[in-house]
Amino acid sequence: MRVLISGASGMLGSALTSALERKGHSVRPLVRREARTAQEVSWNPAAGELDPAALKDIDAVVNLSGAPLIQLPRRWTRSFIEQLYASRIGPTRTLALAIQRADNPPQVFLSQSGTGIYGAQDEPQDESGPVGEGILADLCAHWEEATTAARQHSRVVRMRTGVVFGPRGGALAKLLVPMKLGLGGKLGSGEQFWPWICQPDLLAAMQFLLEQPISGPVNLASPEAANVDQVVTELARALAKPHRLSVPAFALELGLSKPAAREVLLTSTKATPAVLLGHGFEFGYPGMAEAADWVASQLKTTS
Template structure:
């Protein structure tokens, strides 16, 4: 397949590009600078600039664009950029696909588990309603922008991607490896999770599936924040007794705490499993073992 990726240099994009190339696919990427090599196409997503020729003739387009979720207080300008970097880039891609002479057969566009808001212990599938927090609103608009593409469109509602390379996990591992880690808040909030290896494999699987619409990308074993941290601590041979109070997290992290860290989403990958995807690390124990292996 000929596959064009937006966000190919990011955490998920890099892993996906490597996997696809190892399977013999032709991977091109969008870059926010002048193209300097074969397989690169320049674009300016914020300005809505992308030559439809970049997507014309591609078998698939994968959208992984969006600014990083920083582990620090979210200022007003950061929240605006967080939303626009996702929505504008997706709208730019959908518009280019609509204008292409030979549009791709499939458009895979990232969204997030935050679509569901803060739902406590409720089991969440792709048919569940959306939530009312800031990030749920971002995800709704993000997904709506993707639906402007006139081809088979898959919306991937991704949970926390577990890898020691980047993202949220390294920040959790630092205190754990020092022996001063522990649950965040009550630890009873459900964190939908998936290893980076399974995230890339699931995206590759979806490209060749016949699915469309929303697909939850998370492991089939739901786990609370406390379960995840305890499993990682045990695998690392460290204690996990130092709880960070909820009120302290809200005071220090603000909207990040109420939109990500303390949010509870007991999400299930129903459509992915029904389509026949096989997880490499389906349980918390296997995830923790895989993470520990990546550290060596």
């Protein structure tokens, strides 16, 4: 399979590229500069520029574009929130329009989204759950809407991804830094639930979605819910580090801004992977203990 990937140099993109290439697939990264190799494809998503001819021999497109939600020391100012929207909606729309205009469109378009689309919810949400309230829910809803132009031409999957448990990058990395120093602890009450998924399961799920006849929204989250206190406890155990400290909600709101703290770290959401489970996908790391052990093993390998 020939796969075109946006965000190929990021944490998920580079890991997915390696996983696909190990299975014999050909990966073509999208780059925001002049292409330097025959494999690279140049585009300018800010200007909506991608030559549809670049898709003529592509079987699948994977869209992983999007600026990180938390970029310390930056706060969620109006301009930063606009950047979060632009970095997701612009690239997604550019890809969708190129697919629409391609003479031979790819068979499948996997486009990133997030479980933040459900907002704060007391009950578990499968893919039929309603769009929630808040900046993050609105952002994800517009992000998914940007795939519209491609839906009559390719099988479109909107990947609602939870917090990714990987050894580097992403939200977990910001939690691991103080924990590795012995300064770890819960955030806020610690009772809020984070939809989460271990990186190997995320990569396996993406490859599963490339091959299976699935379209529409798909929750990429573990079937076993865990709150932040459980996350911190298991990570501390796996890393053999203390976790006695805690960061109160007001301190997070002061340091990150209220919207960022409340919507990214303090909101409680449970997302169930009903579509994946219904199609027979098997999670290798369904529980927090297994995921924490895997993260710790990867950190030991790379240290």
